[in-house]
Amino acid sequence: MNITDHIFHFLALGILIYSVTLLLFYMLIIIYSISEMKLYFRKSSFTDYNIIASSEFAPTVSILAPAYNEEKNIIENVRSLLAVHYNNIELIVINDGSKDNSLQQLIAAYNLVKVPFLVNEKIKTKPILGIYKSSNPVYHKLIVIDKINGGKADALNTGINVATNKYIVCIDADCVLEQDAMLKLIKPFLEKTNKRVIATGGVIRIANSCEIRNGKLIKVHLPRQILPRMQVLEYIRAFMLGRMAWSRMNGLLIISGAFGAFDREIALKAGGYNPETVGEDMELIVRMRRYMHEHNLPYKVPFIPDPLCWTEAPASYKILGRQRNRWTRGTIETLKIHKKMFFNYHFGILGILSYPYWFFFELLAPMIEFSGFALLVIFAMMGFVAWHFFLYLLAFILFFGYLYSVFAILVEVLTFNQYKKRSDILKLILVAFAEPIIFHPYVVLAAVRGNIDFLRKRKSWGEMTRQGFNSK
């Protein structure tokens, strides 16, 4: 064997071992998610969530909704949030220096007036231009903050400073909540007695093509466009399998920024959101967890499998690329900030399993996939490729991916079954087969670009143009 042969075989086996380890992780995820889901459903079968809906003894919650250029949906979304089925709430909308008419629309729709309001700036943020409350008592729960643009993390930190309640729920202003979302999200905080629940999150679903009326989800439809449809499957896999399994192991590293609840005291002690990263949602969870570990405080970050929040997914490759680029940079930044935890047993499951998993199989995966493919082409051109071995390897990986997707669809059907028509399920299965060809390569490419942008120290968020919901 010459050196080229050695390199080729080394790479081939490296990819194989990497793939097998990843597959073993996926199997572990499947086993853990099933067990967690089973427990959740058994408990839920005799749970009445309505107890805390109107109870004066229910914990107080501040909902923080940062808004940047959201004029298309802002009125409807605020109405939806005000109508949420939970009594002890205050809704804080943070207008993060929008260039459009978001603030003017809010002022007009909700009779807002500027009020003097002391903000205890426990976390340093960009200046506040004004705080507004409604002159109409119907909207007494609403507070609108107008501030200089500082990004999502800065807007949320402003909200945390202004919030007065024990728990904060951070939500994207363009999200539509299920009626009982708040009840389900708050319950885990009240359940644990031996460990403090510091944060929790629920399943995010894709709202494209769904019918939304007065800020409420009326009817669920599978997205008509192909990209959002692919993301439906992707979200089912990520939330129903991935996050449930990590929740079971108490190793969850991320609560989606679209809808998550936090213990305000711990969020403040951990220093709030980091405005220096574009992955502020993941970074906060990792920092809060790190804070608890470093202070030897028992804690938990549970996850709820119920679909609680519906959001619009990117429908064009351009917007999707920006989103995935940002997610990649956010992951790199978070893992870099907390590199101390890498294989560090002092951080328990977080250091031993969660962090390494994210490093090897979330952060490096696109790079390995991309470079593996590139090398394959190079070796092919040089005539060193044992094609049959690579084809077997490719089929092995591809079919496991299909199996994982089909299994995720099965879990969806057996649990929440949001898409009632049998034809929709068939479409989802077909999507699973098309995904590796028309969706996955683009996502990998966007992630690779994210790595390059990170190295070039690009910090931009990337504009997310919304199409607006299918309101009737």
Place this chain on the structure above:
Amino acid sequence: MLTFLNFNLSSIGKSINYLRENIFTEHVLFDITIFFAAAIIGITGFIFVYLFRKEKIAKRKNILQASIDNFIGEIAISESENELIQVVSNQDYQNLLLQVQHSKFYRKMLINELSETSRKFRGSTMTNVLWLFKKLDLEKQLLKNFDKKKWHKKAKIVQQISYLHLNSNIEKIFSLTNDRNESLRMEAQIAIVKMTGFDGLNFLDNVIYPISEWQQLRLIEELSSHIEPKAGNIIEWLKSNNLTVVNFALRLIEIYRQYDFYNEVAICLSHPSISICSRAVITISTISKETTADLLIAHYDTYNESTQITILKVLQVIGTENQFPFLLSILNHHDDTYKLQAVKAITTISKAGIEKIEKVIDKSLFPWNIILSQIKNVA
């Protein structure tokens, strides 16, 4: 160097070849891929069979549901036993009852519907439902193999027993109030309170497991439908080693304004657990005496930030001008939240309070300008 490199590369090469030829062979990869493909086909088939069956069952359930709803509806509005017997003797319902007798599915559904009706209604509706339940001897069916059932099924049955007020099972349920399984234990605690009211709280005497906030809310909700509050062993609960029992006892005193336990609550202000102290601050403010505000101020320095803020909020309600010196001293606190709460307390206690504040601060400076405008705006 080159010899060393060549040696290493050649040993790596040998290892790789060994793995490829003996473990990750093309044959193995092919077999596993075929297995994956078969599993995909199997799961896909299962999904569609499941959906088809689910739809079929849902249709059957809907038809049955309508029939059961009509039946229970007529039972619910019956005004005498004769009328009840007439409804049961109706030929249509006789067919339904025959099916209930022979099918587990029908029986389970009828039990579920009856317990739900009993949960939602009281008075004659509930009495009629219970009459039917006994007439059809469904209690025996409900409790069949109870001890052998899994925890979630047991918990559901415990819930149904309480909805149907099958009080002969109280002892059995009481023994579950200290069960190792959290969900079962919680349902048993709720059931016992539902069936026996405040007397049911006796489980607090011996419960060794913590009672979560969620469970406390449920118990409070359940107790709200029982008119006559009873103190039970509340003094013992306040001394319990189980901190959640102490917390719950304090809540009961707060909600039912149990002034007789003022001294016991005052002792809790010095409890080693800060969460109990915090709860005791709120509780004592609801059963306060003239001396309570000073008592809280005496403990103020020993507490953490959130409990101190709670005291400042409580003083807005129970404070008098006697506490002004303390409150004015808080205006020097470095944290603006303390300042705001102190100003709120002073201005709520007395209209003259604002003048006293303005004597010790410069109202044109931050944060006083904002705090005073905010207070005036709210007023």
